[in-house]
Amino acid sequence: MYRIRFHGRGGQGMKTAGRILGTAFFNEGYEVQDAPRYGAERRGAPIFSYVRADKKPIDERGIITNPDLIIVADDSLVNIPAAGVMQGLNEHAVLLINSRETAETWQNRLGTKINIIVLPVNSSVPNPAEMPFIGAACVGAAARLLGVVGQSALVDAIHEELQDQGPDIIKANCDRALEAFEYMALYENCVQQRQAASALDYQQPEWIRPVFEKARIAAPTIHAGLTSVQVKTGLWRTLCPIIEYDRCNRCWWICSSACPHNAINVDGSTPVIDYDHCVGCMVCVAQCPPHAISAIPEAEADSEIKKSMQQLAH
Amino acid sequence: MMLARRLLTGNGAAAWAARLAQVDYIPAFPITPQTEIIETLSRWIDNGEIPGKLVTLESEHSMITAAGAAAATGVRVFTATSSQGLLYGMEMLYTVAGWRVPFVLINVSRALASPVTLEPDHNDVLAARDSGFLQIHCATCQEVLDITLMAYRLSEDARVRLPAIVNEDGFYLSFTREPVYIPDADEVKDFIGEFDSENMQFRASAPTSQAVAVLGGSPYSYFRYESHLAAENARIVFDEICDEFEQRFGRKYGALESYHVDDADYVIFMVGCFATKAKAAVDSLRKAGWKIGLLRPRLLRPFPGEKISQLLAGKKGVAVIDQNLSMGKGGILHCELASVLYGNKDAPPVLMSFIGGLGGRDISQEEFFEIAKQLKQASETNEIPAPRLLYTVDELRQIHKLQAIAHVERAILNRDHQNPDSHE
Structure with missing residues (x-):
């Protein structure tokens, strides 16, 4: 059985990617099970989807904890525990990651010798935060790594899953998927199916009997305002608004009143973003009349915020 | 004639069943993880692909009232909810069951607050266990479709005439696509037949008082016991319907799924879709030389107690995995099973209780293997360990x-x- 997990953020098309790969497998004559996994749905939240494919009916169910292939569309998820990217990652699995970094860098960062393959970030897109058709690219690459899903099954699956989207979007997805499929020629068929756990030789679960703890400890309570001391907005923000003060014309009322979270303070007539409470909704970016607010990927935000603050100090 | 086999989620399968059953009325209220069912049906109705009326109510309480009231007019009704929604409508769930009106409600299992989660266990649907609704549990997306169709036959049968809950697990069925055969619409029409509404003719111009007040206990006892007898009848009627379904569509169902039970020494007993994981574990254990099987009730109300007793007679041990927890008692299925086994002279001497999969918590293959091992140990030493929550260090x-x-x-x-x- 093939067991595959896609990781991305809400809005990056991981559910659709899972469905396209599932349908492509199905078109190739496989039994298939695919499912997305998310909590309370919102854009930018870590989500994953998974696909099982086998030549015989599938009785396994639920989250894949022993994947053969892990696909990561957004490399900022790797160090977020809740995203669960690393779950079941061992020497058997292949990790395909959409990243600017090299495979060696990732091996080094994760202290592992596992097979990491980088799907290079599409450099023709001016805004590094945009990942157009990343889902399709991930599926195209995955199909080649698996080696059992051909181009026509892939294209048919894209048509099937995106039939409501119109010919232009379908074509763009097909192009991007086939481009990634081509790109991965060197790694064709590198994913191996792992055997299911065997009753003859298995790792005994380390069960424990939870003991009574007083309700002051054991009640599921979060104290107001302290969900997280360091990150007041949790992991909401994936894009960070940065004000270029050289361009800002101090029409402070526009951005500060547009902000749905009251996260733009006004100092005299200068708007200052409160990054502790900004959720990265980008409403201010859209509203700003002189286009002085830009959207920077969160991973690169620290240095940009510093620059912006220096500008302000001058 | 079969339509092509295609990938469908459990929610998609439920919507297809409503479509094929040609339901007239769908009172609806959205709740994760059920929403996709009513989204799908409303899209079909909007596009003119299916007839029928879908009305969104302001709560599940009203939704279930509307479902019961519409069924009382003699039309075919479909509705769906989940978890807190089922509980919010609980008062009317008990009430409309007493009206003796047939309809089908899909419950997409989701664990109950508190704390809040979206993922499944069976405490929601088991809260409706004593409501008077029939209750059938599914383990695959195909079952969701087929059993919903059969539930209409069962619910509408003159020997039964009770509403039915068909349960599918949230996420692991509701959002999970599997290959599903969609039967031909005309064949389904033949199978389910026209809804014979008998004397259910509630009309605005001809008001009916549903389930009047009865004081003194005696008439109350009569009406309640009649509902019980109707539910008891459903056991035989379900068998008949399963046989006919198999003849027409080639897929075999029954009150129980019995997997490698006949020659087994040990049996795992559980409901819902995590049972397919147990099936995979049984395959693996059999390869390793174990005589073990899986017994999975589909019917929970009526409870197929006699069949279960027969199938488990002479077994060395049974492990019940409850995906629910009754605080201060333990697993609900464990109690149900114990009550049908007690006093049978060939009942399994070992009956173990495990609580697992609460709030969608995974049950690993290794845990099934370990359950088998402990079952064997208990049988050999005659010492039955205390009930255990599947939980790791x-x-x-x-x-x-x-x-x-x-x-x-x-x-x-x-x-x-x-x-x-x-x-x-």
Whole structure:
């Protein structure tokens, strides 16, 4: 059985990617099970989807904890525990990651010798935060790594899953998927199916009997305002608004009143973003009349915020 | 004629069943993870692909009232909810069951608050266990479609005439696509037949008082017991319907799924879609030389007690895995099973209880293997271990980590309250 997990953020098309790969497998004559996994749905939240494919009916169910292939569309998820990217990652699995970094860098960062393959970030897109058709690219690459899903099954699956989207979007997805499929020629068929756990030789679960703890400890309570001391907005923000003060014309009322979270303070007539409470909704970016607010990927935000603050100090 | 086999989610399968059953009326209220069912049906109705009326009500309480009232007019009704929604409508669930009106309600299982989650266990649907609704549990997306169709036959049968809940697990069925055969619409029409509404003719111009007040206990006892007898009848009627379904569509169902039980010494007993994981474990254990099987009730109400007793007679041990928890007692299925086995002279001497899969918590293959091992040990030593929550050292470590963080945060909160300026 093939067991595959896609990781991305809400809005990056991981559910659709899972469905396209599932349908492509199905078109190739496989039994298939695919499912997305998310909590309370919102854009930018870590989500994953998974696909099982086998030549015989599938009785396994639920989250894949022993994947053969892990696909990561957004490399900022790797160090977020809740995203669960690393779950079941061992020497058997292949990790395909959409990243600017090299495979060696990732091996080094994760202290592992596992097979990491980088799907290079599409450099023709001016805004590094945009990942157009990343889902399709991930599926195209995955199909080649698996080696059992051909181009026509892939294209048919894209048509099937995106039939409501119109010919232009379908074509763009097909192009991007086939481009990634081509790109991965060197790694064709590198994913191996792992055997299911065997009753003859298995790792005994380390069960424990939870003991009574007083309700002051054991009640599921979060104290107001302290969900997280360091990150007041949790992991909401994936894009960070940065004000270029050289361009800002101090029409402070526009951005500060547009902000749905009251996260733009006004100092005299200068708007200052409160990054502790900004959720990265980008409403201010859209509203700003002189286009002085830009959207920077969160991973690169620290240095940009510093620059912006220096500008302000001058 | 079969339509092509295609990938469908459990929710998609439920919507297809409603479509094929040609339902007239769908009272609806959205709730994760059920919403996709009513979204799909409303899209079909909007596009003119299916007839029927879908009305969104302001709550599940009203939704179930509307379902019962519409069924009382003699039309075919479909509705769906989940978890807190089912509980919010609970008063009317019991009430409309007493009206003796047939309809089908899909419950997409989701664990109950508190704390809040979206993922499944069976405490929601088991809260409706004693409501008078028939209750059938599915384990695959194909079952969701087929059993919903059969549920209409069962619910509408003159020997039964009770509403039915068909349960599918949230996420692991509701959002999971599997290959599903969609039967031909005309064949389904032949199979289910026209809804014979008998004397159910509630009309605005001809008001009916549904389930009047009865005081003194005696008439009350009669009406309640009649509902019980109707539910009891459903056991035989379901068997008949399953036979006919198999003849027409080639897929075999029954009150129970019995997998390698006949020659087994040990049996795992559970409901819902995690049972397919148990099936995979049974395959693996059989390869390793174990005589083990899986017994999975589809019917929970009526409970197929006699069949279960027969199938488990002479077994060395049974492990019940309850995906539910009755605080202060334990697993609900464990109790149900014990009540039908007690006193049978060839009942399995070992009956073990495991609580697993609460709030969608995974049950690993290794855990099934370990359950088998403990079952055998208990049988050989005649010492039955206390009921066990499937929970690992690692999971407890994670909880303790979160509690440690909460402790630090609480300390900061207390410090800030005492000295508001100390933080910065």
